[in-house]
Amino acid sequence: MIAQDFDYLRRYLKERSGLVLSADKQYLAESRLLPVARKYHLADLGLLTAQLRAAPNGPLGGDVIAAMMTNESFFFRDKLPFDYFKVRLLPALVAARSREKRVRIWCAAASTGQEPYSLAMILHELGPALAGWRVELLATDIANDVLEKARSGIYSQFEVQRGLPIQQLVRHFNQTGDVWQIASDIRGMVTFKVFNLLNDFAALGVFDIVFCRNVLIYFDQPTKSGVLNRLGRVVAPDGYLVLGAAETVVGLTENFSPMPDHRGVYVPKAARVMAPPLAPEQPRPLPIPRVIAGGER
Amino acid sequence: MKTCLIVDDSSVIRKVARRILEGLEFQIQEAEDGEQALDMCRRQLPEAILLDWNMPKMDGYEFLRSLRRLPGGDSPKVVFCTTENDVAHIARALHAGANEYIMKPFDKEIVEAKFQEVGLI
Numbered sequence: 001m002i003a004q005d006f007d008y009l010r011r012y013l014k015e016r017s018g019l020v021l022s023a024d025k026q027y028l029a030e031s032r033l034l035p036v037a038r039k040y041h042l043a044d045l046g047l048l049t050a051q052l053r054a055a056p057n058g059p060l061g062g063d064v065i066a067a068m069m070t071n072e073s074f075f076f077r078d079k080l081p082f083d084y085f086k087v088r089l090l091p092a093l094v095a096a097r098s099r100e101k102r103v104r105i106w107c108a109a110a111s112t113g114q115e116p117y118s119l120a121m122i123l124h125e126l127g128p129a130l131a132g133w134r135v136e137l138l139a140t141d142i143a144n145d146v147l148e149k150a151r152s153g154i155y156s157q158f159e160v161q162r163g164l165p166i167q168q169l170v171r172h173f174n175q176t177g178d179v180w181q182i183a184s185d186i187r188g189m190v191t192f193k194v195f196n197l198l199n200d201f202a203a204l205g206v207f208d209i210v211f212c213r214n215v216l217i218y219f220d221q222p223t224k225s226g227v228l229n230r231l232g233r234v235v236a237p238d239g240y241l242v243l244g245a246a247e248t249v250v251g252l253t254e255n256f257s258p259m260p261d262h263r264g265v266y267v268p269k270a271a272r273v274m275a276p277p278l279a280p281e282q283p284r285p286l287p288i289p290r291v292i293a294g295g296e297r
Numbered sequence: 298m299k300t301c302l303i304v305d306d307s308s309v310i311r312k313v314a315r316r317i318l319e320g321l322e323f324q325i326q327e328a329e330d331g332e333q334a335l336d337m338c339r340r341q342l343p344e345a346i347l348l349d350w351n352m353p354k355m356d357g358y359e360f361l362r363s364l365r366r367l368p369g370g371d372s373p374k375v376v377f378c379t380t381e382n383d384v385a386h387i388a389r390a391l392h393a394g395a396n397e398y399i400m401k402p403f404d405k406e407i408v409e410a411k412f413q414e415v416g417l418i
């Protein structure tokens with residue numbers, strides 16, 4: 001691939017997806033994009049870039065972006081955020097939303113579905129505590145190919161063995177030959193949709209919990225700040241933002257601050273309200289320091 | 298250092314598993330079948346057992362049932378590691394007291410994830 005084409009691709013990816021591809025990654029672009037060129041019957045990457053320049057909003061662009069993404073994901077990745085979700089975040093919200101009985105959760109970089117399905121399994125197991133509740137679980141990603149796989153709910157033997165406890169595998173999956181499909185009741189809990197994190201979030205509404213994990217690492221500082229600032233507008237004042245292990249809000253946004261003693265969990269700044277005490281049958285969260293916004297609430 | 302007993306009739310698998318588990322700071326013992334493994338457990342119980350299913354003399358399932366009846370035999374964390382990859386086998390193993398289950402072929406990440414899952418690392 002000639003330097004000019006590679007530069008164009010880097011700019012294209014950055015503008016369209018936020019992905020920062022460093023100048024030494026030409027080999028990666030070539031190996032990932034050759035199959036895309038083949039799919040479009042383009043003889044080489046020069047022709048692929050030419051077609052992209054001619055129609056930057058066409059389907060080729062989507063395939064180029066999808067091909068350059070890192071989609072790795074596991075069930076219950078890093079474990080701790082999912083433990084927090086189950087014993088701290090969710091119980092606090094269940095207490096706080098006991099009148100409207102509605103919780104909205106967003107997985108903002110859902111990839112092949114392991115993250116939203118991990119959350120769905122937890123919600124499913126909490127069943128009785130959420131009886132009569134409307135629980136929405138929206139899972140989005142910029143790439144449609146990974147969402148297709150996510151929707152199918154079909155995983156290889158390798159994929160179901162990374163992070164998924166064997167009890168959960170037996171309980172929530174059906175085996176067909178050497179692949180495993182997540183049960184339809186769990187699948188039915190998740191809505192998958194293509195969505196680009198560079199776009200405006202307003203149309204998605206307000207969420208109680210946002211998982212935005214292992215995607216900001218691919219962006220530069222201004223893009224990270226932009227996403228985090230916009231997330232500040234869609235996370236409920238008493239909601240939570242969960243980032244990946246290598247990600248933070250520190251130095252990037254004024255909208256969130258780290259939740260004490262909960263690595264990877266962030267809360268909207270200066271807008272916390274005290275949650276009422278939990279019903280005895282629910283796991284009791286430790287006291288969470290919360291600030292009352294400007295003393296008005 | 299925690300001890301792990303690797304029970305498998307294949308010396309190749311034992312070697313692969315040994316390398317992975319030593320990398321995770323386990324002190325390794327090996328047995329070729331359930332009978333030998335049970336003898337070793339009668340003398341001293343390890344913290345962890347990586348257990349094959351199909352073996353001559355005594356298979357993994359029989360071994361597990363006998364182990365769990367030994368005094369203190371409920372303490373070792375038992376992780377099956379087998380080509381018996383169907384849900385019926387998995388369910389039987391769990392019923393007999395297995396803590397986790399690895400379906401062969403496996404790699405280092407899977408072993409690590411499963412040992413983490415049962416609190417061994």
Ligand SMILES: C[S@@+](CC[C@H](N)C(=O)[O-])C[C@H]1O[C@@H](n2cnc3c(N)ncnc32)[C@H](O)[C@@H]1O
Pocket residue numbers: 016017018019069070071072073074077108109110111112115140141142143146195196197198212213214215218244
């Ligand atoms: C490494 S995966 C993370 C999956 C999952 N959240 C986890 O932590 O395991 C990163 C995902 O982010 C998606 N992604 C990258 N840029 C994006 C953007 N601008 N908008 C939405 N999703 C994006 C990629 O397609 C990829 O599936």
